[in-house]
Every structure is written in C-alpha cells, then in structure tokens.
Amino acid sequence: MLLVGYCFGIRSERRLCEEVHLNLAYRWSCRLGLDSDVPDHSTFSKAPHGRFRDSDLSRVLFEETVWRCIREGLVGGEGFAVDASMITADAHRQRGVAGVAELDSAKASRAVQEYMAVLDEAAFGGTSETPPKYVSPVDPAARWTAAASGPAVYAYCDRSYLIDLDHAVIMDVEPSTAIRQGEVQAARTMIERTAETFEIKPERLAADTGYGSAETLAWLVDEQKIEPHIPVFDKSTRRDGTFSRADFVYDADADRYTCPAGKVLQRYNRRFKTVRDEPPKDDTLKYRARMADCGVCKLKSACCPNMPARKIPLSIHEAARDKARAIAKTDAYVTSRRQRKKVEMLFAHLKRILKLDRLRLRGPNGAKDEFLLAAAAQNLRKLAKLIPAPTLKPA
Ligand code: SF4
Structure with missing residues (x-):
C-alpha cells in the first residue's frame, strides 16, 4: 500500500486507506480481495519504525527494482550522473534551539536519538566542524538552511541520486545533511555501494561543480578509475585584473613556476638540512617568489599589489584536476552535460507529480526510508513505461 501511495502521489496515510478501500486496481495491487479489510492508517505510523526498519525492507525493495531494470536491459552501466536537491524536513521553522547542547536528552525522541547516533558519520554530523547555529528539537539531523529563494527552513539534502544515463534508472539514493560536503560524501557512498551490490562501476560520472573539488576528482580518477565529466572547482582565476595562476609557467621537472617577469617561484627559498617531503596538511603546495x-x-601592481611577494597555491591533486580539464574539452563531455539534466527531471517529477516536497517521517532513518520508497516508485514507473505489459489473450 505504501508503494501505491508513493507511485500515485498519495501522501496522506488516511487518504491512502480510503483510496485502497474504494479503488479496485489498488486493491488488486495490494492483493486484497473485494471483501478484505484494508489495514488501519495507524499501521503506517508504527510499521516503518519497527518491522520495516529492522529488516531494512525499504532498501531491499528499492534494490529489487534496480535488479529488475538491469534484467530488462535498461541499465547501460557506462555513464552515471549524480546530483542532490534539498527537501524540507517535518520541523517547524520557528521552533529551533540554539545548538545541540540545548536538546533535552532526558526527553529525547526517536529522531533525536537517531541524530546522536549519526553525529560522527561523514554524511551527517561529521560533514563540518562548524556546529549548527540552530537545531530543530524534533528533527536535529535536518539543517537550518536557505534555498536560492524563500525563507530559511530545516531541510535534508534529499535525493542524492545516482542514476544510469541510458534510461535514467535510479541506481542508488542516499540522504545527507543539507550541506555540500554531505552531498559529496553521499555520492562516494552510492558509487561504492553500487559497485558492491550490483557489480557495476561506470566509466564516466557526470556531475556539477559542487562535486569538482580536487579531493573528489582525485578519488574518482586515482582510486575508482572513473572519468570525471565534472567542471573543475577552480578559484585560481583572479577577477580583479591581477595575474592569475595561468599567467605563470610551471616546470614539472624542476617543480617550480616562472612568473611573467621571468623570476622563479619555489616551494622553499631556503636550503634545509633535512629534506621536507611530507605532504602539506591542507593538501596544498605553496610556491613563493622572493621578496x-x-x-x-615593475609588474608588482599587476601581480601582488597587497602582498610583499607573490604566492601560488597548487593542490597535490592537480593531476586529477588537469585530467578533468582535458575531458571538459571533448565532445563526450558536452554529451554528459546534456544528459546530466535527467537527474534534474527526476527531482522535478518527484516534487511535482509524486508530491514529495516535504518529508513526513523524522530523523535520518525516516528520511532514508522515504527517499528509498520514492526512488523505488520512480523506477517502477519507468519500468511500466518502457517495458510493455504482455497482452492478455482472450479465453
Ligand atoms: S611581482 Fe614578483 S612574482 Fe610578480 S611578476 Fe614581479 S617578480 Fe614576478
């Protein structure tokens, strides 16, 4: 019955019970006879937190829809796309408390206990060292955040979707807290889990600039051997008219830059007794000119007007960034960028047609269950659309 609700955008459990009671097709789908009793709506309030969660039923169900899509030949497995969008949590926007310490642990609800359990997880509490300014007492895992337009709300980063680009089949879904680091961590989790569960690893991954940090690109290129069809997150271009990093020439053999005035920028301008070859703590090498x-x-005003000497930062993952930059000049990248819109269309469909614009369940597990069921419903709708039903022969 829950699946019927998600497939047809029936968000109220009371209404779902009424619809299944009256609609013969829904009854048939739920294997209820004409005179069978429809379960009470309160079943749906209790079951998701008990039996369903213990058995991880939502994930089993979702993965079954993916297996079915694979068997029907809808999954190419060559190109994937990843993206995330925000969804409002079931929490009043004006009833927040200032910080986690204000949460009353003595009266901790299930959602609060779940939040405490994920405080160290990379997709939730571990995403940022900055403590949240406001916390919702009913769903603290949701993040106080503002979308591009409209007032700030408590929200989850929903719909971190990993899709196959052939037919936009959803390969995995993962909730995270509503900040960019959480989304990136969710993407890594989904790629690893898809490889483990379905033994499918894409050759290329399309995503937006948010996934184009040096660490993420290095993880894709060096560890996963996946081509990043992702714009590089690059702040080296200066917009104030002074020289950018591209104006300096890098000599890989000598490991140094030469500036427009022909001077050398090196990592160390002094000779040390012991060689310093340990990696920098922030993964960034710094090349300095001599004061x-x-x-x-004569070029100082066009180079470093506010500093005594010019400094060029360079990520230790620059090779992966260069690879992404090279891919960005190919025709395949243009195709990937066009195909990436398929994820956006799934988000729009989820919001407009399946009416999932606000969560009904609270806590990280509630969010996970809702996303999995919604993704399962979208895959089932895709199967119904692309795989024609067998025609019934007259008796
Ligand atoms: S200011 Fe320094 S780094 Fe910049 S062009 Fe002149 S010598 Fe080179």
Missing part, C-alpha cells in the same frame, strides 16, 4: 624579486618588480 627581493617582487619588491623591485
């Missing part, structure tokens, strides 16, 4: 060179340089 003696910059101080008398």
Whole structure:
C-alpha cells in the first residue's frame, strides 16, 4: 500500500486507506480481495519504525527494482550522473534551539536519538566542524538552511541520486545533511555501494561543480578509475585584473613556476638540512617568489599589489584536476552535460507529480526510508513505461 501511495502521489496515510478501500486496481495491487479489510492508517505510523526498519525492507525493495531494470536491459552501466536537491524536513521553522547542547536528552525522541547516533558519520554530523547555529528539537539531523529563494527552513539534502544515463534508472539514493560536503560524501557512498551490490562501476560520472573539488576528482580518477565529466572547482582565476595562476609557467621537472617577469617561484627559498617531503596538511603546495624579486618588480601592481611577494597555491591533486580539464574539452563531455539534466527531471517529477516536497517521517532513518520508497516508485514507473505489459489473450 505504501508503494501505491508513493507511485500515485498519495501522501496522506488516511487518504491512502480510503483510496485502497474504494479503488479496485489498488486493491488488486495490494492483493486484497473485494471483501478484505484494508489495514488501519495507524499501521503506517508504527510499521516503518519497527518491522520495516529492522529488516531494512525499504532498501531491499528499492534494490529489487534496480535488479529488475538491469534484467530488462535498461541499465547501460557506462555513464552515471549524480546530483542532490534539498527537501524540507517535518520541523517547524520557528521552533529551533540554539545548538545541540540545548536538546533535552532526558526527553529525547526517536529522531533525536537517531541524530546522536549519526553525529560522527561523514554524511551527517561529521560533514563540518562548524556546529549548527540552530537545531530543530524534533528533527536535529535536518539543517537550518536557505534555498536560492524563500525563507530559511530545516531541510535534508534529499535525493542524492545516482542514476544510469541510458534510461535514467535510479541506481542508488542516499540522504545527507543539507550541506555540500554531505552531498559529496553521499555520492562516494552510492558509487561504492553500487559497485558492491550490483557489480557495476561506470566509466564516466557526470556531475556539477559542487562535486569538482580536487579531493573528489582525485578519488574518482586515482582510486575508482572513473572519468570525471565534472567542471573543475577552480578559484585560481583572479577577477580583479591581477595575474592569475595561468599567467605563470610551471616546470614539472624542476617543480617550480616562472612568473611573467621571468623570476622563479619555489616551494622553499631556503636550503634545509633535512629534506621536507611530507605532504602539506591542507593538501596544498605553496610556491613563493622572493621578496627581493617582487619588491623591485615593475609588474608588482599587476601581480601582488597587497602582498610583499607573490604566492601560488597548487593542490597535490592537480593531476586529477588537469585530467578533468582535458575531458571538459571533448565532445563526450558536452554529451554528459546534456544528459546530466535527467537527474534534474527526476527531482522535478518527484516534487511535482509524486508530491514529495516535504518529508513526513523524522530523523535520518525516516528520511532514508522515504527517499528509498520514492526512488523505488520512480523506477517502477519507468519500468511500466518502457517495458510493455504482455497482452492478455482472450479465453
Ligand atoms: S611581482 Fe614578483 S612574482 Fe610578480 S611578476 Fe614581479 S617578480 Fe614576478
């Protein structure tokens, strides 16, 4: 019955019971006879937190829809796309408390206990070292956040969807807290889990700039051997008219830059007794010009007007970024960028047609169950659309 509700956008459990009671097709789908009793709506309030969750039923059900799509040949497995969008949590926007310490642990609800359990997880509490300014007492895992338009609300980063680009079959879904680091972590989890569960790893992954950080690109290129069809997150281009990093020439053999004035920028301008080859803590190498060179340089006002000497930061994952930049010049990248819109269309469908614009269940597990059931419903609708039903022969 829950699946019927998700497939046809019936969000109220009371209404779902009424619809199944009256609609013969729904009864047939739920294997209820004409005179069978329809379960009470309160069943749906209790079952998701008990039997369903203990058996991980939502994930089993969702994975079964993916297996079915694979068997029907709807999954190519060559190109995937990943994206996430926000969904409002079931929490009043004006009833927040200032920080986690304000949560009354003595009267902790199930959602609060679940939040405490995921405080160290990379997709929730571990995404950021900055403590949240406001916390919802009824669903603290939701993040106080503002969309591009409209007032701030408590929200989850829903719909971190990983889809196959052939027919936009949803391969995996993962909830996370509503900040970018959470989405990126969710993407990594989904790629690893898809490889483990279905033994499918894509050759290319399409995503937006939010997934184009140096660490993520290095993880894709070096560890996963997946081509990143992702715009590089690059802040090296200066917009104030001064020289950008591209104006400096890098010599890989000598590991140094040469500036437009012909001076050398090196990682170390002093000779150390012991060689310093440990990786930097922030994964960024810094190449510095000599103050003696910059101080008398005629180009200083166009290079580093506010600093005594120019400094060029370079990520230790620059090779992966270069690979992504090279891919961005190919025709395949243009195709991937066009195909990436399929994820956006799934989000729009979820919101407009399946009416999932606000969660009904609370806590990380509630969000996970809702996303899995919604994704299962979208895959089932795709199967129904693309695989024609066998025609019944007259008796
Ligand atoms: S300011 Fe320094 S780094 Fe910049 S061009 Fe002049 S010498 Fe080179």
